[in-house]
Amino acid sequence: MRALRLEAPGQARIVEQALPADTAEEVVLHVLAAAICRTDARMWQSGHRDLVLPRVLGHELCVRGEDGRRYAVWPGASCGRCQACRSGAENLCRAVAVLGFHRDGGIAQRVRVPRSSLVPVPGEVPDAVVCLAEPLGCGVNALNQAGVEAGERVLIHGGGPVGLLLALAARARGAQPLVVEVDAEKAALSSRFQSLSGVVVTREEPGYGWDVAINATSSSHALCAGLQRLRSGGRYVVFSGLRQEAGRNDLSRLNEVHYRQLHLVGAFGCTHASVTEAVDLLAGYRKAAGALIEAVISLEESPDALRRVGQGGVLRFVVRPEGAGYQA
Ligand SMILES: [Zn+2]
Ligand SMILES: [Zn+2]
Numbered sequence: 001m002r003a004l005r006l007e008a009p010g011q012a013r014i015v016e017q018a019l020p021a022d023t024a025e026e027v028v029l030h031v032l033a034a035a036i037c038r039t040d041a042r043m044w045q046s047g048h049r050d051l052v053l054p055r056v057l058g059h060e061l062c063v064r065g066e067d068g069r070r071y072a073v074w075p076g077a078s079c080g081r082c083q084a085c086r087s088g089a090e091n092l093c094r095a096v097a098v099l100g101f102h103r104d105g106g107i108a109q110r111v112r113v114p115r116s117s118l119v120p121v122p123g124e125v126p127d128a129v130v131c132l133a134e135p136l137g138c139g140v141n142a143l144n145q146a147g148v149e150a151g152e153r154v155l156i157h158g159g160g161p162v163g164l165l166l167a168l169a170a171r172a173r174g175a176q177p178l179v180v181e182v183d184a185e186k187a188a189l190s191s192r193f194q195s196l197s198g199v200v201v202t203r204e205e206p207g208y209g210w211d212v213a214i215n216a217t218s219s220s221h222a223l224c225a226g227l228q229r230l231r232s233g234g235r236y237v238v239f240s241g242l243r244q245e246a247g248r249n250d251l252s253r254l255n256e257v258h259y260r261q262l263h264l265v266g267a268f269g270c271t272h273a274s275v276t277e278a279v280d281l282l283a284g285y286r287k288a289a290g291a292l293i294e295a296v297i298s299l300e301e302s303p304d305a306l307r308r309v310g311q312g313g314v315l316r317f318v319v320r321p322e323g324a325g326y327q328a
Helices: 038-046 133-145 161-172 184-189 191-197 220-229 251-257 273-285 286-290 299-311
Strands: 003-010 011-016 027-035 062-063 071-075 110-114 118-120 155-158 176-180 212-213 230-238 263-266 293-298 316-320
Touching: 003 161, 003 299, 011 299, 038 299, 062 110, 062 133, 062 220, 071 133, 071 273, 110 133, 118 263, 133 161, 133 212, 133 230, 133 263, 133 273, 155 161, 155 220, 161 176, 161 286, 184 251, 191 286, 191 293, 212 220, 220 230, 220 251, 299 316
Parallel strands: 155 176, 155 212, 212 230, 230 263, 293 316
Antiparallel strands: 003 011, 027 062, 027 110, 027 316, 062 071, 071 118
């Protein structure tokens, strides 16, 4: 089978490799669609804490089983026995192996995943949109960690596809999200999504008094801006990992947590349950979610797409490893 393999930082190519085989717990599936996200591009540029090379990339997938059914995929394989796994926090399992990071992912003609990681999807959601169940599932997990409820005001910094999906999930539960994206070009990219979803993206920092704030960008400046704008007693979700910024990580801003009794929570990836919730949401918001797809491309075009995602200024590219046309 053919696959997009990252050989070393900066070196991604299409390779021919052996078809994986089923095991007692794992099953080989046809990949109908696989999205390329910022994390894939960052791994291509500079590696990642959890990345083991060489590696077939791809953790945002729509697959088809031998039963002919389509599935979204929770992109992990966890032990199923530890305290984290038993409490439904399998994303925190210390033995977790994530597709496209610790084990081969799905920007390939086939992928092998644990049967327990499959989430059935309804017929009306297009393959390319099913891929968004993973990043949307991460957003659902973040909202759950903060206990976001209907009527609450939620401030999200970062207007890339993940921040926008997070806002969509917040709206779906009756909260009032606002996305701040300071980059004019990036903010303009989401105009179609905004009109279809009702999510509002602004370039201006809003006023004070938010119940919840979340970072969907790796800038520490955005994290500080969110902390400042929370109402006293508000909750902050550290959702995106922060990048190293020489001389700019000023921790004195954490005094906001101290003086105003803010609650700080972390959110890391997604769980089987949050991906399942995301699939339900996608059924209702498939048109809006579809507006986050930049283009549907072939496997051969995927190394170049990885470069373009790394440069920024694009939404999600979705790879069709079998080369079939886009199912709208
Ligand atoms: Zn991703
Ligand atoms: Zn475990």
